Amino acid sequence: MEAYFDNAATTAVFPEVRELMMKLMGEDYGNPSSLHGKGVQAEKYIKEATAIISAQLKCKERELVFTSGGTESNNLAIIGAALAHRRQGKHIISTTIEHASVLATLEFLKKEGFEITLIDVDSDGILKLDELKAALREDTILVSTMYVNNEIGSIQPIQEISRIIKAHNPECLYHVDAVQAFGKLTFSPKKLGVDLMSISGHKIHGPKGSGALYVREKVLLRPIIYGGGQQNNMRSGTENVPGIAGMGLAAKLIYTGIDEKMEYVKSLRDALVGKLTGIEGVYSNTKEAPHIASISFTGVRSEVMLHALEDKGIYVSAGSACSSNKPHVSSVLKSIGLEADRLESTLRFSFCETNTMEEVDYAVEVINELLPMLRRYVRH
Amino acid sequence: MDYKMFLIKYAEIGTKGKNRYVFEEAMCKRMRARLKPHGSFEVTRAYGRIYVEAFSEYDMDDVLEALGTIFGIVGICPVKVVEKLEFDEIARALVEYVDNEYPNKNFSFKMNCRRNNKAFLKGSMEMNADLGAVLLDAFPELSVDVHKPDIFVNVEIRDVVYIYSKIIPGPGGLPVGTNGKGMVLLSGGIDSPVAAYMIAKRGVELEAIYFNAPPYTSERAKQKVIDLAKLVARYSGPIKLNIVNFTDVQLAIYDNCPHDELTIIMKRVFYRMAQELALKDECQCIITGESIGQVSSQTTQSLMVIDLAADKLPVMRPCIGLDKQEIIDISQKIGTFETSILPYEDCCTTFVAKHPVTRPKLEAILESEAKLEGKLEELYASAMDNIEVVYCR
Numbered sequence: 001m002e003a004y005f006d007n008a009a010t011t012a013v014f015p016e017v018r019e020l021m022m023k024l025m026g027e028d029y030g031n032p033s034s035l036h037g038k039g040v041q042a043e044k045y046i047k048e049a050t051a052i053i054s055a056q057l058k059c060k061e062r063e064l065v066f067t068s069g070g071t072e073s074n075n076l077a078i079i080g081a082a083l084a085h086r087r088q089g090k091h092i093i094s095t096t097i098e099h100a101s102v103l104a105t106l107e108f109l110k111k112e113g114f115e116i117t118l119i120d121v122d123s124d125g126i127l128k129l130d131e132l133k134a135a136l137r138e139d140t141i142l143v144s145t146m147y148v149n150n151e152i153g154s155i156q157p158i159q160e161i162s163r164i165i166k167a168h169n170p171e172c173l174y175h176v177d178a179v180q181a182f183g184k185l186t187f188s189p190k191k192l193g194v195d196l197m198s199i200s201g202h203k204i205h206g207p208k209g210s211g212a213l214y215v216r217e218k219v220l221l222r223p224i225i226y227g228g229g230q231q232n233n234m235r236s237g238t239e240n241v242p243g244i245a246g247m248g249l250a251a252k253l254i255y256t257g258i259d260e261k262m263e264y265v266k267s268l269r270d271a272l273v274g275k276l277t278g279i280e281g282v283y284s285n286t287k288e289a290p291h292i293a294s295i296s297f298t299g300v301r302s303e304v305m306l307h308a309l310e311d312k313g314i315y316v317s318a319g320s321a322c323s324s325n326k327p328h329v330s331s332v333l334k335s336i337g338l339e340a341d342r343l344e345s346t347l348r349f350s351f352c353e354t355n356t357m358e359e360v361d362y363a364v365e366v367i368n369e370l371l372p373m374l375r376r377y378v379r380h
Numbered sequence: 381m382d383y384k385m386f387l388i389k390y391a392e393i394g395t396k397g398k399n400r401y402v403f404e405e406a407m408c409k410r411m412r413a414r415l416k417p418h419g420s421f422e423v424t425r426a427y428g429r430i431y432v433e434a435f436s437e438y439d440m441d442d443v444l445e446a447l448g449t450i451f452g453i454v455g456i457c458p459v460k461v462v463e464k465l466e467f468d469e470i471a472r473a474l475v476e477y478v479d480n481e482y483p484n485k486n487f488s489f490k491m492n493c494r495r496n497n498k499a500f501l502k503g504s505m506e507m508n509a510d511l512g513a514v515l516l517d518a519f520p521e522l523s524v525d526v527h528k529p530d531i532f533v534n535v536e537i538r539d540v541v542y543i544y545s546k547i548i549p550g551p552g553g554l555p556v557g558t559n560g561k562g563m564v565l566l567s568g569g570i571d572s573p574v575a576a577y578m579i580a581k582r583g584v585e586l587e588a589i590y591f592n593a594p595p596y597t598s599e600r601a602k603q604k605v606i607d608l609a610k611l612v613a614r615y616s617g618p619i620k621l622n623i624v625n626f627t628d629v630q631l632a633i634y635d636n637c638p639h640d641e642l643t644i645i646m647k648r649v650f651y652r653m654a655q656e657l658a659l660k661d662e663c664q665c666i667i668t669g670e671s672i673g674q675v676s677s678q679t680t681q682s683l684m685v686i687d688l689a690a691d692k693l694p695v696m697r698p699c700i701g702l703d704k705q706e707i708i709d710i711s712q713k714i715g716t717f718e719t720s721i722l723p724y725e726d727c728c729t730t731f732v733a734k735h736p737v738t739r740p741k742l743e744a745i746l747e748s749e750a751k752l753e754g755k756l757e758e759l760y761a762s763a764m765d766n767i768e769v770v771y772c773r
Contacts, residue, residue: 304596306595307597308594308595376631
């Protein structure tokens with residue numbers, strides 16, 4: 001049996017999306033900037049994707065910029081906002097549990113003379129709001145937080161954060177990395193009071209290399225890629241038509257019956273967490289998001305458990321996939337105050353609507369078998 | 381500038397007496413194989429020399445890289461060929477050659493002509509004088525120094541005329557396959573690929589063995605070793621890599637032996653397995669990357685105790701007297717360093733005791749190993765029966 005529980009890393013592309021993309025690569029392969037019919041046709045696909053996503057986010061079509069994925073969206077939002085508003089100030093606030101594409105971008109800006117404040121989270125993985133209040137300054141131009149945390153699934157109170165920021169200074173921009181929230185929760189950046197929001201295609205059964213940034217009307221950004229002036233000069237380069245169309249269709253499909261889907265996904269997650277935490281020395285660090293379970297198997301290093309599960313056809317993640325090619329201890333888990341024995345032994349199981357209860361039962365059975373064996377051998 | 385020909389210089393082969401042609405042919409064979417993907421080339425032995433002649437377009441960097449991996453070659457000289465045996469033609473070609481090769485003409489040179497073709501009427505001495513004058517006329521910044529020139533300009537008059545002056549250093553050593561075969565223990569670290577390279581450099585063909593320990597080691601660790609074997613194979617020729625699933629044996633040792641002796645006992649089993657496979661595949665030695673004092677299992681006492689596990693074959697340890705930095709320098713030169721430092725655990729690092737023994741006593745180790753009796757044999761045999769073989773080229 002195979003059980004893929006790594007859907008927060010990436011997902012299988014929907015068959016309908018694959019089909020559409022094949023067509024866009026083989027037949028309707030035009031460049032949207034071309035004046036002839038093939039170009040017009042390609043442009044239509046982009047318009048369609050734009051319509052779907054803007055309807056979902058309840059935003060205007062011209063408020064979307066398509067990018068190569070979550071990382072680029074975060075880069076464009078943060079670098080773009082920082083460069084456009086550096087005359088108003090050079091102070092940026094974020095949190096300690098952000099994705100590397102936010103933290104590394106902030107690190108870059110720090111070297112360019114910006115001042116960065118990272119706010120801590122509480123044991124629930126929620127940003128400490130009074131610390132945020134205290135950190136906001138006259139010259140704070142941007143606050144960036146994630147929506148759903150990729151390792152433990154904590155959900156930030158976006159609306160509340162926005163209110164705090166805007167009460168302090170209506171001009172200060174708020175960026176939200178919603179990569180793990182899009183396709184799971186239903187939300188609108190406008191209603192949440194968000195100025196910039198990053199989403200990604202491959203986390204919702206769309207293709208890798210697709211993503212978008214919501215840029216609220218009248219928010220000034222400096223582009224980070226220059227060239228032919230596509231997408232209103234915000235992101236030059238021939239549009240990735242198959243990727244954009246694929247992401248659009250994936251969004252449409254994933255949000256059809258989303259409430260039932262997430263209820264189902266949550267039931268799978270809860271079943272797994274419930275059954276596993278019944279085992280001695282197994283703890284859950286799982287938070288609100290329906291699709292993410294974070295579980296510590298004390299006494300077994302996470303990498304060893306991961307490979308042992310892999311051998312049985314069960315695919316999970318140790319830390320977050322994007323950073324597990326360098327052995328490190330997760331800063332998110334550290335931030336919520338986990339002790340060393342749990343830090344080193346935590347795995348992430350992340351679900352999607354095609355997972356089944358049989359897969360969950362199989363995983364529980366396998367883990368019950370493996371744990372006693374693996375616990376015998378401890379690295380000193 | 382395009383060269384139609386390369387003159388290959390080699391050193392030690394010349395001293396091998398009657399076997400000389402065996403060495404030369406082994407080297408030519410490797411050269412043909414390595415050059416094949418880069419164009420149409422002919423490798424010939426003539427006048428006690430080896431020539432590579434190009435019959436198609438080629439990329440100079442690719443060819444130099446390919447030839448730079450062939451043991452036995454000490455130098456590669458790109459040669460300009462002049463078809464017509466006429467002085468004016470030779471002089472014109474020489475001027476063009478020097479102009480192209482040396483943008484900065486502030487150097488001293490010495491002409492070094494050899495006239496093997498007596499049909500050409502000017503003698504070597506006369507040619508030296510005349511061609512030297514031609515160069516000095518063309519480039520007044522040049523100077524002649526017959527004792528310590530910066531550059532020797534070689535002109536050889538045979539059926540055609542060869543002009544060359546640059547010698548690009550090759551790796552040296554002896555052609556692979558002229559000195560038997562060895563079984564190298566590859567771990568995925570920095571040292572073992574260097575050891576493999578050093579022994580292959582002396583003409584020894586390679587086979588390799590890797591001890592895999594899933595789930596304690598990952599698929600990526602295994603792939604890393606395959607990648608390293610492929611990098612070494614550029615020099616040594618194809619390597620048969622034997623991947624042994626060592627987990628059960630390792631756990632048996634863990635369960636039955638003192639933990640501070642784990643590494644020593646494990647390595648003794650490595651040696652036994654390597655020796656068994658080496659004898660089966662007709663290797664004459666075992667090769668490891670050990671260097672005295674680098675880690676606890678490489679103290680002289682530890683090495684002695686481990687070494688005694690291989691009772692039928694010698695263990696070659698070419699890195700034995702090298703410092704870590706010296707080993708790193710070689711690994712960077714041969715291009716294995718970047719792969720070696722990828723952070724995947726191998727089975728040597730998975731179960732390391734906090735304070736492993738550094739002065740093991742053979743009697744104590746034998747005593748500990750006795751505890752494995754009746755428990756290890758089956759696991760050992762099963763590991764040896766289920767070896768995964770990957771051919772790395």
